[in-house]
Amino acid sequence: MDKVNKIFPVYLGACSEYNPGSVASIIEQALSQIPLAKPISGKIVIKPNLVMAHPKVATESFTRKEVVEGILQVIRKQGQNIEKIDIVEKSGLGVTTATAFRHAGYKQLVRKYKVKLRAMEERRRSTVVLEKGQVHFHISIAREIAERDFLVFAPKLKTNVLSHSYSGALKLNIGTIDSKERIYHHNYHLPVKIVDILEAANPDLIVTDGIRLAFGGNQMTQQGIDMGVVVVSTNAVAHDMVCARLLGLDPFKIEHIVEAIRRGYGPASFDDIRIMGDFPIEKGQETCKKLDFGFFPVDRFPCNFDIRVGVPYCTGGCQGIFLDWLHMVRDRKPNRLKRFPRLTVLLGKVTGTGEAPVEARKVLLVGDCAAASRGIKTKKIVRIKGCPPSHKRIVWDMMVHFRLFAPLVLPSLIIDGFVLYPLKKIKGWLANLRYKSPD
Numbered sequence: 398m399d400k401v402n403k404i405f406p407v408y409l410g411a412c413s414e415y416n417p418g419s420v421a422s423i424i425e426q427a428l429s430q431i432p433l434a435k436p437i438s439g440k441i442v443i444k445p446n447l448v449m450a451h452p453k454v455a456t457e458s459f460t461r462k463e464v465v466e467g468i469l470q471v472i473r474k475q476g477q478n479i480e481k482i483d484i485v486e487k488s489g490l491g492v493t494t495a496t497a498f499r500h501a502g503y504k505q506l507v508r509k510y511k512v513k514l515r516a517m518e519e520r521r522r523s524t525v526v527l528e529k530g531q532v533h534f535h536i537s538i539a540r541e542i543a544e545r546d547f548l549v550f551a552p553k554l555k556t557n558v559l560s561h562s563y564s565g566a567l568k569l570n571i572g573t574i575d576s577k578e579r580i581y582h583h584n585y586h587l588p589v590k591i592v593d594i595l596e597a598a599n600p601d602l603i604v605t606d607g608i609r610l611a612f613g614g615n616q617m618t619q620q621g622i623d624m625g626v627v628v629v630s631t632n633a634v635a636h637d638m639v640c641a642r643l644l645g646l647d648p649f650k651i652e653h654i655v656e657a658i659r660r661g662y663g664p665a666s667f668d669d670i671r672i673m674g675d676f677p678i679e680k681g682q683e684t685c686k687k688l689d690f691g692f693f694p695v696d697r698f699p700c701n702f703d704i705r706v707g708v709p710y711c712t713g714g715c716q717g718i719f720l721d722w723l724h725m726v727r728d729r730k731p732n733r734l735k736r737f738p739r740l741t742v743l744l745g746k747v748t749g750t751g752e753a754p755v756e757a758r759k760v761l762l763v764g765d766c767a768a769a770s771r772g773i774k775t776k777k778i779v780r781i782k783g784c785p786p787s788h789k790r791i792v793w794d795m796m797v798h799f800r801l802f803a804p805l806v807l808p809s810l811i812i813d814g815f816v817l818y819p820l821k822k823i824k825g826w827l828a829n830l831r832y833k834s835p836d
């Protein structure tokens with residue numbers, strides 16, 4: 398008997414404005430054609446993308462509250478025996494998630510829909526063993542996610558230079574783990590790491606905010622353009638394959654999608670996907686045709702730095718994060734780039750210097766493995782430590798050692814990142830300590 402392939406439906410709904418009612422009706426339309434594997438009931442978790450939200454410097458790169466509100470309207474209408482709804486997130490760059498919730502306007506949802514906003518760094522966490530893990534054999538995730546009955550992912554349709562130009566449902570999972578684990582193996586292993594986490598947090602429903610596309614540049618400070626689509630599906634791999642194609646990208650060149658396919662989390666081909674809805678995929682591709690997604694080798698970034706890359710080349714690690722930092726400067730303060738000093742930057746083990754050592758007045762080594770195989774002759778050498786260094790570390794070290802201020806170096810964010818965040822972490826540590834201690 399012929400094997401019947403499973404078909405994965407993905408719904409593209411046209412939506413030109415941030416209106417919760419319009420988003421809700423697209424989701425309902427989609428769910429009238431896409432069967433859910435389980436009912437919307439019990440403990441519901443919504444995981445948006447709030448890597449960064451700020452009214453001035455990060456205006457486009459997060460899931461807008463209207464989309465989450467649309468999801469909440471559907472949950473309230475179609476859900477049965479709902480015990481609670483939690484919106485769980487862990488923001489990026491070491492700023493507090495509470496601030497991201499506030500800047501993104503999510504606080505307005507609390508009273509209206511009786512939901513709780515859960516900032517992961519200050520909450521109790523649960524350790525989950527990953528039987529299929531290849532980088533992570535266990536992870537610490539928000540307790541709400543570990544104990545949920547129904548998980549909704551609400552990614553932002555956006556590009557990201559750390560993950561082959563595309564960030565979507567699969568990559569959203571990086572925000573379900575805490576910052577120590579987030580940076581662990583965030584190097585050439587990133588695609589494997591992303592898929593490992595799927596074992597603990599595989600969404601039951603995905604609703605992507607593509608009403609505006611965030612593109613190019615730094616993953617937090619990037620610009621946006623009207624795209625006019627809300628994407629709904631129940632499989633993260635099919636969802637990302639379609640969204641990547643919507644942006645004119647080849648999903649089979651995006652390593653974490655390929656890894657998820659390899660591990661059987663979704664369809665292996667577009668033959669197994671049924672695209673539905675009233676938004677033609679070609680329309681999205683047309684919008685993206687002339688956009689610069691900023692994904693290129695870091696040594697091609699035009700600036701005064703002499704950037705040299707070696708091995709390994711970590712798209713999700715040093716090279717990607719440094720490229721992301723450069724984009725951050727260009728996104729918001731392009732003139733600042735012209736004032737950059739002459740600086741030689743090494744990423745990875747640089748071998749292409751023949752017999753001669755690297756010779757320069759100032760040398761910056763980014764990452765623990767940065768080196769020159771023939772040695773370095775210089776007056777000043779600075780290493781930004783880590784494998785990879787965090788965004789926060791790069792921002793800080795560039796400021797301290799070279800007086801290069803990234804546009805995110807704002808007093809409010811400095812206080813948030815360096816004063817409030819540690820306090821929130823202590824709160825989270827105490828919550829977990831209490832939990833572990835026997836009565």
Ligand code: SF4
Nearest residue numbers: 711714715764766784
């Ligand atoms: S330190 Fe080396 S291995 Fe680690 S992320 Fe950087 S380049 Fe990759």
